Amino acid sequence: MTISPTRKTALVVGVTGSFGAHAAQALIKHGWAIRGLxxxxxxxxxxxxxxxxxxxxxxxxxxxxxxxxxxxxxxxxVHAANPPGYRNWKGTVLPMTDSVIAAAKASGARLAIPGNVYNYAPDAGPAIAEDAPQAPATRKGALRVEMERRLRAASDHDGVKVLILRAGDFFGPAAPNSALAWLAQKARGRVTGVFTPGPAGHAFAYMPDLGETLARLVDQEERLARFEVFHFRGQWIERGAELGEAMRRACGQPKLPIRPFPWLVVQLAAPFNETFRELLEMRYLWRKPIGLDNGRLVKFLGQEPHTPLDAGLRATLIDMGCLEDEPAAPRQASRATSAMAPAM
Structure with a gap:
């Protein structure tokens, strides 16, 4: 393949994944040419x-x-590659990080990576700032901290330009591994219920908004420091049942069942399923309110791109084949409802 030089070109590693695909689409809209590995x-x-x-x-x-x-x-x-299905984090996360660091060092390119909240303790709170102490409670959290330590070292010692855009959980179109894939119960192409994993507040990032945020940040390279971290607040779900209530509105089903997530089933199956073991390890994210303070991001950009929650959920459910591409309407006209918008 012959690669033609362009004014702005981005290499997206993991472009077929949830964040990688949306980052590429946003960058294209901002005039970037995209290479995919x-x-x-x-x-x-x-x-x-x-x-x-x-x-x-x-x-x-x-x-x-x-x-x-x-x-x-x-x-x-843009480093957006992730271990599929939560599998083999230990064997993949750090080697891939070393690969993209080497590429950024050789090319002089800005290295942009989506961060997550795994770095923080369960009691870190709903408004974590960029300078908050990192005290991971899980193996994956420890790997993420080490990943960011390597990025910082590469920036400090080798001059690598780094941008970490941190967000919470994620959902959106073309995001098959998002939380909605296991929180929404489906049958015959429609949503039949919604699981509530826990009582605490939870941070969600709508993928198109997160991709747009990345594009706006890198478009202002001249204002970025060599090592930058920004927190993306996204959709803050205050109560566990709030997501289910929003799903009711998005689906136009005021009586859509909202059920507790079957953690006991996950616990029983975990010894035989790696994905379930990893999911169980991250259960604390649904028991404690863990969210991000986007004050620094808003100050830098002027605003955080934000799609209303119900609208984002509808777009996601349409992409999942659970809704037709038309405005939601309650099954009973007399019970009208209002209309809302992450992993690594």
Whole structure:
């Protein structure tokens, strides 16, 4: 493949994933050309579709050499690759981080990475600032802290430009691994119920908004420090049942059942299923209110991109095939309801 030089080019590692796809779409709207790294470029191109023009480069995020080669001449590297299904974090997260650091060092590009709240203790609170102490309570949290330590060291010692955009849980179109995939009960192409995982407040990021935020930040490279961290607040769900109530409005089903999440089933199945084991480890996120303070981001950009929750849920459910692409309406006209909008 011949790569033509352009004024602004971004390499997106993990472009077929939830954040990577939305980051690429937002960057394209902001005038960036996109390169995508993939082990199988043909399969990746088919998965992404023609609506997202990408110059594909064959390579693997675990192979630093192929990432360095793919990043030659770019101004931005977006590292959005994640272990699929929560599996093998220990064996993949840090090697991929080292690969993109090497690529950023060789190319001089800004390295942008989506952060999450795993870095913080269960009692960190609903408004965590960028300078809050990091005290992870899980193995994945410890890996994320080490990942960010390596990014900081690369910035301090090697001059690598880093941008961490931290968000909570995530949902949105083209995000099959989002929380809605396991919180929404589905049958015959419709939502039949919603699970409530816990009583505490919970932070959600609507993927199109998060991608747009990244694009706006990197468009102001001249204002960014060498090492930057911004917190994205997104959708703050104050009560556990609030998500279910919003789903009722988005679906136009005022009586949609809201049920407690079957944690006991997950606990019993965890010894035999790695994804369930990892999900159980992160249960604390639903027991304690853990959210992010976006004051610094709002001051820098003027505002945080924000889609109303019900609208974001509807777009997500339409993409999941659970709703038709038309305005929601209650099943009984006399019971009208109002209309709302993350992993690593």
């Amino acid at each position: 993939a082990r199988d470029p043909a399969a990746a191109a088919a998965r992404v579709g023609e609506h997202t023009p990408i110059a594909w480069v064959k390579g693997d995020a675990m192979d630093a050499g192929s990432v360095v080669a793919a990043a030659a001449g770019v101004q931005l590297i």
